[in-house]
Amino acid sequence: MEKIYLDYNASTPMAPEVVEAMKPLLDNFYGNPSALHWAGRPVKELLHNARKQVAELIGCSPREIIFTSGGSEANNLALKGFYFKNRHKGNHIITSKIEHPAIMNPCKFLEQIGAKITYVDVDRTGKVTLEEIEKAITKETILISIMHSNNETGTLQPIQAIGDIAKKHGVAFHTDASQSVGKVPVHVDDLKVDMLTIAGHKLYAPKGIGALVLREGIQLEPLIHGAGHEFGLRAGTENTLLAVGLGMACQIAKQEVGTRGIKDLTDYFWQQLQDAFGDQVVLNGHPEERLPNTLNVSFVRKIGQDLLSAIPYLAASTGSACHAGSIELSPVLKEMDVPKEVGMGAIRFSLGRYTTKDEIAQVMESLKGIL
Known part of the structure; x- marks a missing residue:
């Protein structure tokens, strides 16, 4: 892979x-x-x-x-x-x-x-x-x-x-x-x-x-x-x-800077997530006034790190930390009053200059298989 x-x-x-x-x-x-x-x-x-x-x-x-x-x-x-x-x-x-x-x-x-x-x-x-x-x-x-x-x-x-x-x-x-x-x-x-x-x-x-x-x-x-x-x-x-x-x-x-390529790909990824998982996936952060490459999403009542561990070929970040079996929300999500059952499932996908649509499709296939 x-x-x-x-x-x-x-x-x-x-x-x-x-x-x-x-x-x-x-x-x-x-x-x-x-x-x-x-x-x-x-x-x-x-x-x-x-x-x-x-x-x-x-x-x-x-x-x-x-x-x-x-x-x-x-x-x-x-x-x-x-x-x-x-x-x-x-x-x-x-x-x-x-x-x-x-x-x-x-x-x-x-x-x-x-x-x-x-x-x-x-x-x-x-x-x-x-x-x-x-x-x-x-x-x-x-x-x-x-x-x-x-x-x-x-x-x-x-x-x-x-x-x-x-x-x-x-x-x-x-x-x-x-x-x-x-x-x-x-x-x-x-x-x-x-x-x-x-x-x-x-x-x-x-x-x-x-x-x-x-x-x-x-x-x-x-x-x-x-x-x-x-x-x-x-x-x-x-x-x-x-x-x-x-x-x-x-x-x-x-x-x-200011070109739409990465933003279009990020929007496409978010639409794919919504189509696949509906209200079980939640966007963290401002829906419009945010970086064009950043997609911080929560898979409700899941644990972000568990999802990432199940996709070893993928490099992305989680919004929570695991300590002795307990889940601790990131300070940022905590200050935003994100509920624990939402925040513990947070993953930050941040796209870049070399990200492709095929890569997004592959990640989506893996997420569907897991969830």
């Missing part, structure tokens, strides 16, 4: 064009990009070009791109770096209850050293309410961080409207767009954000590379101190190899 990969939200394979763009750096271009001699100058140019490619995808200046080791580091730099630099202005941060651990855990750390964190609720579709965010703002609020889209359900948040609220109150605004960049249009001016997180391995670039978009005028304290790399915000000789990979991935994404 051919293996089928429907876990693109967890990680994507590297695009062939990305691999080709990186190959020359494995043999040549070994100089330090900070060096002024013949070995350093061409590497610096490659790094600058990669920064430009990332910036062009999201509509900002190349000087506003800070390369990091991935989305987690970018989130940590945004939250901790902003707090350390600006805590004299206040100590209050607002986020949501369904953020990725790369936001939740830095927030918990900051709480240990004096920060006050407000975790706002979400509704049944996984969306925050603008009223609750605005109500949470106090004179001590310095930062709001709300994810652009949820990694489990794909639900898109009203980022632009939150940006308006943040600007009105003079509060900085960060969004973790790790799951969104490359899947839906993400433009920093339209979103009205001050900081935005990118994770390379979510858009066909290598693992170990990401970026924090830092708009001009926003001040951060570096987490890694040393020489003045990345405009003084991340010390350490730049990983030009991986940056070039991210740059090429962003160049490809700029051409593809």
Whole structure:
């Protein structure tokens, strides 16, 4: 049986064009990009070009791109770096209850050293309410961080409207767009954000590379101190190899983002599931305002992990965890008030650039056989 990969939200394979763009750096271009001699100058140019490619995808200046080791580091730099630099202005941060651990855990750390964190609720579709965010703002609020889209359900948040609220109150605004960049249009001016997180391995670039978009005028304290790399915000000789990979991935994404291919295939898959299983299958997340590739569905009164275990050729994710015979819902589904008998049967199918209709048909055949 051919293996089928429907876990693109967890990680994507590297695009062939990305691999080709990186190959020359494995043999040549070994100089330090900070060096002024013949070995350093061409590497610096490659790094600058990669920064430009990332910036062009999201509509900002190349000087506003800070390369990091991935989305987690970018989130940590945004939250901790902003707090350390600006805590004299206040100590209050607002986020949501369904953020990725790369936001939740830095927030918990900051709480240990004096920060006050407000975790706002979400509704049944996984969306925050603008009223609750605005109500949470106090004179001590310095930062709001709300994810652009949820990694489990794909639900898109009203980022632009939150940006308006943040600007009105003079509060900085960060969004973790790790799951969104490359899947839906993400433009920093339209979103009205001050900081935005990118994770390379979510858009066909290598693992170990990401970026924090830092708009001009926003001040951060570096987490890694040393020489003045990345405009003084991340010390350490730049990983030009991986940056070039991210740059090429962003160049490809700029051409593809917004096309309907993956969305049509995801909609087709959802229709097939409904036709086969009726009201025994439930969609988790917003029915329309979600990532075009993400289908988080629950098979009512089933256990998601049991279903996946019965289809060993399929790579997908479950929304619950099994501990000593008991089922624990994912924190995201729990905060969405998904009933246990529904949530325990959750599976996240996330499609990607290389998913085919034949693969969907094969998965459907297996699910019908099991259920």
